[in-house]
Amino acid sequence: MTFAWAGIFAGCIVLSLYPSVVTRAIIPLSLIIGIGLPFNFLFPDYYLRRFGLPTMAELRKFRSPAVHDSASPPTRGAVAGPAVITSEASGPSRPLEEARGDAERITLTQRERRTIMKVIALNSSARGEGTSKTRLMLDALVKGMREAGAEVETIHLRDKKVKNCIGCFTCWTKTPGVCVQKDDMTNEIFPKWLEADICVYATPLYHYTVNAEMKAFIERTLPVVEPFMYRKDDRTHHPLRRNPPKAVVLSVAGFPEPSVFDQLTSYANFLFGKSLLAEIYRPAAESMTQPQVADTMNDILDATAQAGRELVQSRKVSDATLGRITQPIGGDYDSHARMANAFWKTCMSEGASPREFGEKGLIPRPDSIDTFLMIMSAGFNPQSAAGTTAVLQFNFSGEVEGSCHVSIENGKIVTKEGPATKPDLVVESPFEIWMDILTGKADGQAMFMQQKYKTVGDLTLLLRMKDLFGKGKK
Ligand SMILES: Cc1cc2nc3c(=O)[nH]c(=O)nc-3n(C[C@H](O)[C@H](O)[C@H](O)COP(=O)(O)O)c2cc1C
Helix, strand or coil, X not given: CHHHHHHHHHHHHHHHCCCCHHHHHHHHHHHHHHHHHHHHHHHHHHHHHHCCCCCHHHHHHHHCXXXXXXXXXXXXXXXXXXXXXXXXXXXXXXXXXXXXXXXHHHHHHHHHHCCCCEEEEEECCCCCCCCCHHHHHHHHHHHHHHHCCCEEEEEEHHHCCCXXXXXXXXXXXXXXXXXXXXXXXXXXXXXXXXXXCEEEEEEECECCECCHHHHHHHHCCHHHECCCCEEECCEEECCECCCCCEEEEEEECCCCCHHHHHHHHHHHHHHHHHHEEEEEEECCHHHCCCHHHHHHHHHHHHHHHHHHHHHHHHCCCCHHHHHHHCCCCCCCHHHHHHHHHHHHHHHHHHCCCHHHHHHHCCCCCCCCHHHHHHHHHHHCCHHHHCCCCEEEXXXXXXXXXXXXXXXXXXXXXXXXXXXXXXXXXXXXEEHHHHHHHHCCCCCHHHHHHCCCCEEEECHHHHHCHHHHCCCCCC
8 A cells, every 4th residue: 555655645736737727736736636536445345354353344344333242243263273273261461351252243244144154175185086085085974064064175285385384473463463484375275275164184194193285274273363371271272363264184194093083083172172063984995995895985985975964963063974984994903904015015026116006006016925815715705606606725835825715606805824624626826826826926727738737526616716816906
């Protein structure tokens, strides 16, 4: 504004050098009345609106006693948290309280005026669609929310510029409520976040908590609070300028035990307090997309969409739905670890990243009888096995020695270590040869012709091996 007025006055001074009534009075007055004064009235509201803040007109309206009295008392304290996002009234000086009350009333009025719930869904995964498990889960949640009538905007933070907070506190002092950084956070995401009824914070679990992108976003919400401090419930709080949206935290992790989210849940509850509507955590997420667990994955994604619908309808997620979301994938936690280790060993020996592993259709190479039986179970194809009753026994020598067997009946498979009582087919092979065949490194028929392994019993079962155990193969 200073620059605009300086420009107008500079123009007037230049014009006054020419001695005439028009240049010394009429044009300068027209500039001041025609440009300067409208600019003075319109620019502050334009500026405040751009940053999602209440306009001067709204503040004036809500400060007038009549409106103040008739306004319903605000349901404050949506958020409890540490020093940053805080709650409730007790604390700072009265004028400050009033100003905060005004801002909250305006926020509530704007939100209440809406009939459609507005949701902002923030995805902080560094991975893109197709590989990100955070995104997989978030897409399902958003689908459910939309089905229930919410207006949802998903923002992938990897596509946006959100600089780190530089700790200058300009947003508390020189430009209250507005960050000094000029990036997507200030220009786009923060105003949208302020406007939303619910924010979904979707993050991969990195080192037991939110990842750096999500943390950077959270830190950049500092302008939502004022610098002052007050104590409530033995905790120090900052007063809120505006009520932030209610929070939903969604996270995925590599480790299989649900307790891997303990630190994150503690942080989320401390930060968001009462405004935390739900936490949706999916352990063992990297296993979700394995073809052999497709049914389980579909059920998990269905349940996540159901969670989205429940959130819009009742602002919470039922225990039954959360139970489905966290259901085990691919056996108990020990089996999960053994399979994961076989997967990583294969990645390393093949020089393939997890993404390339999937693209090449690789199979984790078993390194024990135990993992061999797991891979056989994982690859078992009930459709191909329909109507088949058979027992296949494997006697391994070489790298790993020992016997095991696989029983097929009624489209189901049971695996056991040790020999079977009445096997229909016995395969006798060096472990490493059979694993080469299993992982597609060697051709089973060629190895048979070269007598690298031997069989006793029903040879048709040998020929059907690929169909019976080829579920996961591309
Ligand atoms: C830097 C880094 C740290 C990780 N830390 C953990 C962890 O502490 N606990 C865990 O279970 N998984 C951890 N993981 C695994 C990720 O949570 C897992 O791969 C997740 O699926 C990634 O989500 P995305 O697919 O959306 O990127 C970590 C992964 C990376 C790259």
